[in-house]
Amino acid sequence: MVTRLxxxxxxxxxxxxxxxxxxxxxxxxxxxxxxxxxxTSLPYTFDANDHSSDAMDTLVLAGTRLSSSGSGITLxxxxxxxxxxxxxxxxxxxxxxxxxxxxGVYGIRxxxxxxxxxxxxxxxxxxxxxxxxxxxxxxxxAIDIRGHDILVKDVTATVRGYNGQxxxxxxxxxxxxxxxxxxxxxxxxxxxxxxxxxxxxxxVTNLYTTSLTDNGADYHIYIKDLxxxxxxxxxxxxxxxxxxxxxxxxxxxxxSVRTDxxxxxxxxxxxxxxxxxxxxxxxxxxxxxxxxxxDNVVTSGTNWGGNRGIMIEYGWxxxxxxxxxxxxxxxxxxxxxxxxxxALPSHGLRIRYSPHRIxxxxxxxxxxxxxxxxxxxxGTGIHPVRLSCNTGQTNVLIRNNTIRAISLSGSGVACNGVxxxxxxxxxxxxxxxxxxxxxxxxxxxxxxxxQDVGPTGxxxxxxxxxxxxxxxxxxxxxxxxxxxxWNCTENxxxxxxxxxxxxxxxxxxxxxxxxxxAIQRTLSVKVNGDNxxxxxxxxxxxxxxxxxxxxxxxxxxxxxxxGPVSYxxxxxxxxxSTQFNGFSVKCKKGADSVVTSITVNATSESPTxxxxxxxxxxxxxxxxxxxLGAAPGTTDGAIRLTWTAPGDDGNTGIAxxxxxxxxxxxxxxxxxxxxxxxxxxxxxxxxxxxxxxxxSGLEPGTxxxxxxxxxxxxxxxxxLSNIVSExxxxxxxxxxxxxxGTGGSDTLTTNxxxxxxxxxxxxxxxxxSTTPTLIVVNADSDxxxxxxxxxxxxxxxxxxxxxxxAVPQETGTTTAWTVASRLEVGPTYYWRARVNDGPYSExxxxxxxxxxxxxxxxxxxxxVGNVTFNELPTGSDMVVMTVNGDVVRRWVNIDGGQVAWxxxxxTGNPVASGTYLWFVExxxxxxxxxxxx
Numbered sequence: 001m002v003t004r005l006x007x008x009x010x011x012x013x014x015x016x017x018x019x020x021x022x023x024x025x026x027x028x029x030x031x032x033x034x035x036x037x038x039x040t041s042l043p044y045t046f047d048a049n050d051h052s053s054d055a056m057d058t059l060v061l062a063g064t065r066l067s068s069s070g071s072g073i074t075l076x077x078x079x080x081x082x083x084x085x086x087x088x089x090x091x092x093x094x095x096x097x098x099x100x101x102x103x104g105v106y107g108i109r110x111x112x113x114x115x116x117x118x119x120x121x122x123x124x125x126x127x128x129x130x131x132x133x134x135x136x137x138x139x140x141x142a143i144d145i146r147g148h149d150i151l152v153k154d155v156t157a158t159v160r161g162y163n164g165q166x167x168x169x170x171x172x173x174x175x176x177x178x179x180x181x182x183x184x185x186x187x188x189x190x191x192x193x194x195x196x197x198x199x200x201x202x203x204v205t206n207l208y209t210t211s212l213t214d215n216g217a218d219y220h221i222y223i224k225d226l227x228x229x230x231x232x233x234x235x236x237x238x239x240x241x242x243x244x245x246x247x248x249x250x251x252x253x254x255x256s257v258r259t260d261x262x263x264x265x266x267x268x269x270x271x272x273x274x275x276x277x278x279x280x281x282x283x284x285x286x287x288x289x290x291x292x293x294x295d296n297v298v299t300s301g302t303n304w305g306g307n308r309g310i311m312i313e314y315g316w317x318x319x320x321x322x323x324x325x326x327x328x329x330x331x332x333x334x335x336x337x338x339x340x341x342x343a344l345p346s347h348g349l350r351i352r353y354s355p356h357r358i359x360x361x362x363x364x365x366x367x368x369x370x371x372x373x374x375x376x377x378x379g380t381g382i383h384p385v386r387l388s389c390n391t392g393q394t395n396v397l398i399r400n401n402t403i404r405a406i407s408l409s410g411s412g413v414a415c416n417g418v419x420x421x422x423x424x425x426x427x428x429x430x431x432x433x434x435x436x437x438x439x440x441x442x443x444x445x446x447x448x449x450x451q452d453v454g455p456t457g458x459x460x461x462x463x464x465x466x467x468x469x470x471x472x473x474x475x476x477x478x479x480x481x482x483x484x485x486w487n488c489t490e491n492x493x494x495x496x497x498x499x500x501x502x503x504x505x506x507x508x509x510x511x512x513x514x515x516x517x518a519i520q521r522t523l524s525v526k527v528n529g530d531n532x533x534x535x536x537x538x539x540x541x542x543x544x545x546x547x548x549x550x551x552x553x554x555x556x557x558x559x560x561x562x563g564p565v566s567y568x569x570x571x572x573x574x575x576x577s578t579q580f581n582g583f584s585v586k587c588k589k590g591a592d593s594v595v596t597s598i599t600v601n602a603t604s605e606s607p608t609x610x611x612x613x614x615x616x617x618x619x620x621x622x623x624x625x626x627x628l629g630a631a632p633g634t635t636d637g638a639i640r641l642t643w644t645a646p647g648d649d650g651n652t653g654i655a656x657x658x659x660x661x662x663x664x665x666x667x668x669x670x671x672x673x674x675x676x677x678x679x680x681x682x683x684x685x686x687x688x689x690x691x692x693x694x695x696s697g698l699e700p701g702t703x704x705x706x707x708x709x710x711x712x713x714x715x716x717x718x719x720l721s722n723i724v725s726e727x728x729x730x731x732x733x734x735x736x737x738x739x740x741g742t743g744g745s746d747t748l749t750t751n752x753x754x755x756x757x758x759x760x761x762x763x764x765x766x767x768x769s770t771t772p773t774l775i776v777v778n779a780d781s782d783x784x785x786x787x788x789x790x791x792x793x794x795x796x797x798x799x800x801x802x803x804x805x806a807v808p809q810e811t812g813t814t815t816a817w818t819v820a821s822r823l824e825v826g827p828t829y830y831w832r833a834r835v836n837d838g839p840y841s842e843x844x845x846x847x848x849x850x851x852x853x854x855x856x857x858x859x860x861x862x863x864v865g866n867v868t869f870n871e872l873p874t875g876s877d878m879v880v881m882t883v884n885g886d887v888v889r890r891w892v893n894i895d896g897g898q899v900a901w902x903x904x905x906x907t908g909n910p911v912a913s914g915t916y917l918w919f920v921e922x923x924x925x926x927x928x929x930x931x932x933x
Contacts, residue, residue: 045073045074082118112147136162141165142157148175205238220238228258248287249291253292302378345382370407385398403435404438436465453487476502522563523563525562534617559618624720637728645685658711756776756835785836786835
């Protein structure tokens with residue numbers, strides 16, 4: 001039964017209203033006002049014939065809760081009559097579906113026929129709860145979508161039984177669909193096949209590439225700010241159409257995914273697909289161009305079998321639209337399952353099956369394991385990053401990631417920081433400037449995989465590697481697997497920074513196959529004249545002790561030739577491989593030449609050779625960087641920078657070094673020298689190469705200006721780069737520790753009896769944010785330390801308001817975590833922290849009194865997209881206007897405490913550069929914003 005209520009026309013005098021209606025009737029006889037439909041009982045179907053007009057109709061519930069023995073609401077398109085412009089506004093009301101116990105029921109479904117499907121549909125707010133008395137019901141969904149341009153916003157939904165999904169979408173009509181906000185929980189306990197993805201919390205499948213190209217769409221589905229709890233298998237699964245050249249493009253952004261593998265159907269092994277294997281938080285199969293997984297948090301439950309992190313299978317990006325995995329925090333473990341037991345390795349990231357043009361940037365991947373039989377939810381195999389492929393074009397870049405493989409106990413745990421397997425052709429994977437800590441092996445070349453080959457042709461440049469304090473059979477490089485006759489050759493590791501026991505001489509081989517690795521160092525031979533100035537035009541040749549030329553070139557204006565050389569070469573099958581050193585350097589110009597001998601290792605100085613000729617001053621400096629970009633880092637207090645490398649001479653060659661400086665004030669030529677200098681910039685690469693760096697140790701929540709200069713080998717400096725601004729801030733965490741062993745043990749160091757020193761906020765203080773940043777003083781210099789934070793309303797912490805996952809120790813003297821869920825304004829809160837398995841610190845108190853702020857400020861629309869106004873009062877209105885008082889944009893009844901502005905006016909046109917004023921109406925809250933184009 002449905003009651004129709006015409007929307008009221010508010011704010012218009014009665015006589016004017018009557019005149020408007022009469023005029024509409026006379027001039028526009030077909031005009032029908034949109035309607036509100038009140039649903040009084042379930043199940044209920046709203047089809048295209050029920051729609052009042054092209055305006056948006058609204059469906060609401062009568063009362064606060066409606067129940068159904070079967071399904072809930074169906075939105076039905078008809079043949080020849082599409083259903084469009086419908087809002088299902090649940091507010092805070094509840095749909096309780098499936099109370100009769102039947103299978104195949106749903107909470108809300110959009111469905112069509114032939115080529116006629118619903119679109120321009122919004123399902124907003126409320127609760128869609130599966131309250132079945134029969135926990136064995138099959139194939140139920142809370143939300144089932146067929147159609148395009150459908151938005152599911154801020155919905156809390158559950159599903160129970162077997163083979164069920166909270167959200168399901170499929171088919172060629174799925175594109176431009178969105179999930180924004182909300183909380184999805186799966187109580188499904190069993191499923192038929194993990195190979196068929198029968199129990200994913202969010203399952204979007206059978207996607208067509210042509211759905212995007214034919215309709216000018218950028219994505220099939222965009223999932224943002226969604227929280228997923230307790231999935232029995234995968235959290236989010238996205239799949240292109242199987243058996244064809246169709247790929248799925250999804251944007252998954254700022255979601256919190258926590259799953260915990262279980263499958264009551266198969267308590268014993270019954271084949272490959274009948275198990276709890278591969279329980280990834282986010283799985284993307286046949287990922288298409290432009291797909292992205294950005295700024296998500298993936299953690300493990302600990303009641304059953306834990307989970308894995310992110311997997312990409314058959315990913316196919318392009319040069320113009322690469323697949324991007326960036327800024328994610330993955331902190332997982334995997335427990336035993338009926339197929340493999342507890343030996344199944346945990347994966348933070350797995351990429352396999354012909355991956356092409358995938359960029360993995362600025363993520364944190366943490367995997368933990370132990371061999372303690374009392375912690376059944378944690379397995380014994382650890383592979384935070386595992387990479388493989390078989391055929392097809394492949395190009396994957398893994399840069400600036402933090403990777404941790406940590407054992408929580410003693411022997412019997414297999415730890416590999418990065419594992420390569422099944423890679424049988426060169427130029428497949430390239431690792432650059434990652435930070436890897438492992439309790440076992442840092443790099444494992446060759447492991448059990450479906451291809452049983454490789455790897456060959458892996459290139460690693462500039463990684464920093466270290467052993468954790470708790471080590472088990474540690475190796476820096478391990479090549480081969482058992483006695484398998486695999487080819488693990490032509491692998492290269494260049495400019496590695498070795499810490500905490502790792503070494504360029506620490507190379508171990510298995511007992512079978514062919515395997516080798518070249519250890520390289522970038523060598524820069526500088527040629528000066530007898531007057532101390534650089535010699536351009538000199539011929540430089542470097543040969544190794546086998547007589548092979550390994551570096552050759554002609555010096556430029558800085559007198560330098562630069563390139564990588566192999567100074568150590570380890571092979572399982574060839575002798576004398578460790579003596580790949582002892583180099584002869586010959587420098588010649590005209591009739592003058594000099595020959596000298598050098599040795600090279602990981603820390604040796606590059607040589608300077610003096611020719612008996614006059615040098616000349618280097619007057620060609622490096623080109624200035626003009627594409628410097630900034631974004632938040634992966635840990636609090638960090639900002640990541642990207643740029644294109646200039647050369648030694650303009651945009652030619654390889655420069656000598658970078659200088660990166662930062663300041664809270666705008667950096668100019670005049671105050672460049674006074675700005676703070678970042679101490680660990682990367683080594684310049686060949687001109688034209690994309691480079692990046694993470695500037696850490698900054699104050700979380702503070703906006704910084706950053707700039708760069710490039711220096712050549714003669715000390716010549718480039719002009720100042722373009723200046724960027726960014727806030728050193730990243731909100732991470734879902735609450736709950738996912739990597740605890742017995743009694744919450746994450747034991748990594750022996751300093752567990754000392755309490756942490758809490759740095760900020762101090763006791764009895766006031767904080768200006770509802771998501772404050774908590775800072776502790778690092779316990780010691782061990783890079784493997786992990787920190788845990790708690791916030792509560794009481795000093796006993798019996799019901800914490802927010803709990804962090806394991807937070808990796810940051811470089812510098814402090815480590816920070818930003819509270820993940822908003823705190824209330826007014827009450828007193830207490831916070832504390834611990835390191836590893838140490839005791840919690842004393843509790844300090846604070847009160848939240850938020851102050852509204854905008855960041856970044858100044859704001860560059862072309863560089864950062866949106867400026868965000870934070871800590872806005874719920875229900876308030878906000879205005880941006882010019883300094884002359886003209887209104888630019890207005891937001892009303894703000895929900896969620898934030899507003900994002902893209903630099904356009906009410907009509908969608910970009911506004912000009914200048915100073916803009918903003919204020920919250922009916923308050924004293926206001927400020928200025930500088931916009932720069």
